[in-house]
Amino acid sequence: MSKRIDVQNLNVFYGDFLAVKDASMVIEPRSVTAFIGPSGCGKSTFLRTLNRMHEVIPGGRVEGKVLLDNEDLYGPGVDPVAVRRTVGMVFQRPNPFPTMSIGDNVVAGLRLNGVKDKKVLKEKMEQSLRGANLWDEVKDRLDKPGAGLSGGQQQRLCIARAIAVSPDVLLMDEPCSALDPISTLAIEDLMNELKSEYTIVIVTHNMQQAARVADRTAFFNLEATGKPGMLVEMNDTQKMFSNPDQRATEDYISGRFG
Numbered sequence: 001m002s003k004r005i006d007v008q009n010l011n012v013f014y015g016d017f018l019a020v021k022d023a024s025m026v027i028e029p030r031s032v033t034a035f036i037g038p039s040g041c042g043k044s045t046f047l048r049t050l051n052r053m054h055e056v057i058p059g060g061r062v063e064g065k066v067l068l069d070n071e072d073l074y075g076p077g078v079d080p081v082a083v084r085r086t087v088g089m090v091f092q093r094p095n096p097f098p099t100m101s102i103g104d105n106v107v108a109g110l111r112l113n114g115v116k117d118k119k120v121l122k123e124k125m126e127q128s129l130r131g132a133n134l135w136d137e138v139k140d141r142l143d144k145p146g147a148g149l150s151g152g153q154q155q156r157l158c159i160a161r162a163i164a165v166s167p168d169v170l171l172m173d174e175p176c177s178a179l180d181p182i183s184t185l186a187i188e189d190l191m192n193e194l195k196s197e198y199t200i201v202i203v204t205h206n207m208q209q210a211a212r213v214a215d216r217t218a219f220f221n222l223e224a225t226g227k228p229g230m231l232v233e234m235n236d237t238q239k240m241f242s243n244p245d246q247r248a249t250e251d252y253i254s255g256r257f258g
């Protein structure tokens, strides 16, 4: 089930270093939201706060709230592991478990959650691979290693693995940056399909990609070198790319800096 994310006054730290300052935003369910902005402005850092992955980094901590359908992910007693099940993540480089078969990769998370029923695992495997538009390409070699697939197929395998545990949100940190243009388009088409079921958030350096896939776009920037990153503007993608509210957004989008 797709959920709404409501970030309120989030400060994100690495030790004493404030990487993102006072960011607030609402991310709508059943939509794709893109984070854009120059290198080092905190897009990936902010993304990782949405499933409590940031605190895995030594010194990583946050102040503020991240509500998922009104439940604060940082509230007392919330289990970060459970949060990461609900809010899945796909990384820049496809990272299938190298020694596992294609099929086992898809259901690895389910097995970890204690699902043992072979029929359930088989059904989920097919359903997730179909969901990731990979089934037809791999259905005859499910027992072969995941590492034997092309980069684009591996990334779709990672998406299948992420959706197999039925998350509410999918975070993608530059999911196409290691892929060729055809595989990139396949992932973009997939995002378009998956948004009917999931809340999708992507970090991308590719502004055409943001324009193609995102319903809403958030522009992050740095006030100056060494200063924290901040959210400058978040708007409908069409508006961001045609008539943004902020001059800094327009300068970035038109290639005047960044």
Ligand SMILES: Nc1ncnc2c1ncn2[C@@H]1O[C@H](COP(=O)(O)OP(=O)(O)OP(=O)(O)O)[C@@H](O)[C@H]1O
Pocket: 014, 017, 019, 037, 038, 039, 040, 041, 042, 043, 044, 045, 046, 057, 229
């Ligand atoms: N593990 C870390 N420890 C300390 N500082 C970090 C760490 N990771 C990132 N930072 C710092 O946090 C700031 C934001 O980095 P982040 O990677 O989130 O930016 P980004 O906008 O995603 O950049 P890029 O587009 O280059 O990936 C940068 O100043 C970076 O140097």
